Amino acid sequence: MNLLLFAYSQLWTLDKKLWEKKHAGSGVAAASGFDVALVEVNDQIAAKSLDSIKKSLTRVARKQFKENEDAQQKYIEETIQRIDGTSDLSKSVKGTDLVIEAIVENMKIKHELFTKIDSAAPPHTIFASNTSSLPITEIASVTKRKDRFGGLHFFNPVPVMRLLEVIRINETSDETYKKMVAFGEAMGKTCITCKDTPGFVVNRLLVPYMAEAVRMLERGDASARDIDTAMKLGAGYPMGPIELSDYVGLDTTHHILKGWNEKYPNDPLFKPIKLLDKLVEEKKFGVKSGEGFYKYN
Numbered sequence: 001m002n003l004l005l006f007a008y009s010q011l012w013t014l015d016k017k018l019w020e021k022k023h024a025g026s027g028v029a030a031a032s033g034f035d036v037a038l039v040e041v042n043d044q045i046a047a048k049s050l051d052s053i054k055k056s057l058t059r060v061a062r063k064q065f066k067e068n069e070d071a072q073q074k075y076i077e078e079t080i081q082r083i084d085g086t087s088d089l090s091k092s093v094k095g096t097d098l099v100i101e102a103i104v105e106n107m108k109i110k111h112e113l114f115t116k117i118d119s120a121a122p123p124h125t126i127f128a129s130n131t132s133s134l135p136i137t138e139i140a141s142v143t144k145r146k147d148r149f150g151g152l153h154f155f156n157p158v159p160v161m162r163l164l165e166v167i168r169i170n171e172t173s174d175e176t177y178k179k180m181v182a183f184g185e186a187m188g189k190t191c192i193t194c195k196d197t198p199g200f201v202v203n204r205l206l207v208p209y210m211a212e213a214v215r216m217l218e219r220g221d222a223s224a225r226d227i228d229t230a231m232k233l234g235a236g237y238p239m240g241p242i243e244l245s246d247y248v249g250l251d252t253t254h255h256i257l258k259g260w261n262e263k264y265p266n267d268p269l270f271k272p273i274k275l276l277d278k279l280v281e282e283k284k285f286g287v288k289s290g291e292g293f294y295k296y297n
C-alpha cells in the first residue's frame with residue numbers, strides 16, 4: 001500500500017494548537033514512508049497545514065536525531081516531500097489506496113464527502129473514518145464499498161500515542177481488515193480491534209471517566225488540581241481527567257456526551273453536565289482556545 005489520502009477538510013476555526021494536532025497524523029504517515037495527499041478545503045489552508053506538519057516533524061526530528069542538525073533537516077525535508085497539500089479531492093482520490101477521513105463530526109457532511117469520493121476512487125481503494133464517536137456503519141452506508149470500509153481511530157498526540165483502534169463493521173472483508181492493520185503497524189502503531197460500538201474501546205471508557213471527574217468538580221468534592229494530582233499520582237495516569245478534558249477539547253467531549261445522551265437517554269453515564277455546558281457556551285474549549293478548566297498562554 002503506497003498512497004494514502006488524509007481528507008482533512010476543516011470546517012472549524014483555525015486556531016494554532018488544534019491545527020497542529022489535526023495534521024500530525026499526516027506527518028507520521030509520511031515519515032513512515034507513505035505518500036500522503038492531504039486534502040483541505042482550499043489551497044491556502046492546505047499550504048498552512050504543511051507548515052503545521054513541519055512544526056510537528058521538527059519536534060520529532062529533534063528527539064530522534066538529538067545532536068545532528070543535518071539529519072534533523074534531512075528527515076523533515078524528505079518527509080514533507082511525501083505530502084501533497086491539495087484541495088483537489090476528486091483528483092487526489094484517483095491515485096489513492098487508502099482514504100482516512102478526519103473531518104468535522106457531522107454525519108451529513110461525512111456522507112457528502114464519502115458520496116463524492118466513492119464514485120471518484122478506484123475500486124480497490126479502502127475508505128476509513130477517524131471518527132471518535134459516530135457509527136462507522138452509518139458513515140459507510142452511503143458508499144457501494146462497505147466491504148472496503150472500516151474505522152482507523154488515532155489518539156492525540158498522534159506522533160506519541162502508540163495505539164490505533166481498527167474498527168470492523170459487519171461488512172468489512174478480511175482482506176480490508178488485514179490491510180488496515182498492516183497500515184497501522186507500518187506506522188509503528190499497536191493495533192487493537194473493536195466492533196462498531198459507541199466510542200470503541202478508549203473513548204467508551206475515557207469519556208465517562210472524564211465526565212465523572214467534571215461532575216465531581218461540579219459537586220465541589222475536590223479542586224480541579226487535586227482531582228488531577230490524585231489520578232496522576234494515585235492511578236499512574238500521565239494526565240489527570242480535568243487536564244485531559246482540556247487537552248482533548250471540551251467541545252469534543254461535550255459533543256460526544258451529547259450525541260450519546262440523545263441515543264441512550266436512560267444511561268446516567270452520558271447525562272449532560274451543567275458546568276461543561278457553561279464552559280462550551282462561553283467558548284472555553286480548553287488548550288486550543290486558551291482556556292477551559294485551566295488557563296493556557
Ligand code: CAA
Nearest residue numbers: 056059060063132154155156157159160161203238239248
Ligand atoms: N508531537 C510530537 N511529539 C510530542 C508531542 C506532539 N504533539 N507532544 C508531546 N510529544 C513528545 C515530546 O517531545 C516528549 O518527548 P521526549 O520525552 O522524548 O522528550 C514526550 O512526547 C513527552 O512530552 P512532554 O515532555 O512535552 O510532556 P509530557 O511528558 O507531559 O507528555 C503527553 C505529554 C504525551 C501528551 C502525555 O501527557 C500524555 O500521554 N497524556 C495523555 C494523552 C492522552 O490520553 N491522549 C488520548 C486522548 S483521547 C483521544 O485522542 C481520542 C479522541 O477521540 C478524543
